Amino acid sequence: MLEIGKVERYIHEKLEREKLHFVLLDPDDVTPEEAARIAEMSEEVGVDAIMIGGSTGAEGDVLDGVVRAIKESSSLPTILFPGSHGGISKYADSIFFMSLLNSTNPFFITGAQALGAFQVKRYGIEPIPMAYLIIEPGETVGWVGDAKPIPRHKPKIAAAYALAGQYLGMRLVYLEAGSGASQPVPPEMIALVKRVIDVPLIVGGGIRTAAQARAAVEAGADIIVTGTAIEKAGSLEKAREKLVELNRGIKG
Numbered sequence: 056m057l058e059i060g061k062v063e064r065y066i067h068e069k070l071e072r073e074k075l076h077f078v079l080l081d082p083d084d085v086t087p088e089e090a091a092r093i094a095e096m097s098e099e100v101g102v103d104a105i106m107i108g109g110s111t112g113a114e115g116d117v118l119d120g121v122v123r124a125i126k127e128s129s130s131l132p133t134i135l136f137p138g139s140h141g142g143i144s145k146y147a148d149s150i151f152f153m154s155l156l157n158s159t160n161p162f163f164i165t166g167a168q169a170l171g172a173f174q175v176k177r178y179g180i181e182p183i184p185m186a187y188l189i190i191e192p193g194e195t196v197g198w199v200g201d202a203k204p205i206p207r208h209k210p211k212i213a214a215a216y217a218l219a220g221q222y223l224g225m226r227l228v229y230l231e232a233g234s235g236a237s238q239p240v241p242p243e244m245i246a247l248v249k250r251v252i253d254v255p256l257i258v259g260g261g262i263r264t265a266a267q268a269r270a271a272v273e274a275g276a277d278i279i280v281t282g283t284a285i286e287k288a289g290s291l292e293k294a295r296e297k298l299v300e301l302n303r304g305i306k307g
């Protein structure tokens with residue numbers, strides 16, 4: 056029988072009480088030691104989960120090393136955020152089993168998923184089906200994922216894809232402006248998508264300040280993902296301050 060796994064249940068239970076903050080760590084950009092410290096601090100300040108992935112190079116031993124370090128230093132759920140079937144580590148709790156619905160390349164819609172499916176089963180990683188949508192500017196992931204990025208001023212297109220994702224059985228929708236985007240997903244787009252779907256809405260890309268995080272939450276985002284603002288804070292002390300600031304913006 057189909058069962059909802061532990062991490063997905065944790066997400067739903069927490070969402071009944073508050074908005075969630077997930078921190079993304081890219082094994083290409085952080086050492087296992089740095090990842091461990093950031094995960095530890097994240098847990099201390101009230102972050103809800105750690106996502107691990109990257110468009111380029113987050114694979115094999117490098118990926119395993121970072122996931123293991125995070126597991127050893129914190130008890131937060133770990134969620135893989137793969138750029139391809141290479142982005143799977145047996146040490147993670149779960150995986151966003153995502154399809155890039157507005158890609159022009161079938162590899163990112165169903166190909167990588169088919170190539171990764173048996174690994175996920177073999178390792179017993181919890182798959183969480185997710186519709187992944189790239190919004191302008193899209194950055195690295197837009198280019199790597201052969202996306203046709205949704206124009207920022209066309210919220211209806213995003214809403215149509217999001218609803219299609221839900222009707223295809225996906226249990227999360229992720230609006231992605233791209234890591235390091237100069238501007239995050241517009242609040243008007245978040246609001247329309249949220250009005251149309253029933254599954255939780257994740258928003259990420261270019262969220263650097265408490266005010267931006269708050270605006271996304273007020274528009275209707277359920278889960279905010281932050282990566283660059285923390286990775287590029289400059290020092291671990293500054294990363295902690297950023298985590299506190301962003302978390303306050305999200306939790307209110």
Ligand SMILES: CC(C)=CCC/C(C)=C/CC/C(C)=C/CC/C(C)=C/COP(=O)(O)OP(=O)(O)O
Nearest residue numbers: 108109110138152153155167171195196200234
């Ligand atoms: C479910 C399985 C097995 C695979 C899914 C494969 C898909 C659909 C991938 C979507 C396209 C893609 C390249 C996603 C990567 C998402 C990601 C980890 C983004 C993180 O940001 P980076 O693009 O690494 O940012 P930087 O440029 O800052 O490093």
Ligand SMILES: O=P(O)(O)OC[C@@H](O)CO
Nearest residue numbers: 234235259260261282283
């Ligand atoms: O790195 P940032 O800009 O916070 O983006 C987070 C995430 O949405 C990227 O996939």
Ligand SMILES: [Mg+2]
Nearest residue numbers: 081083109110
């Ligand atoms: Mg990266």
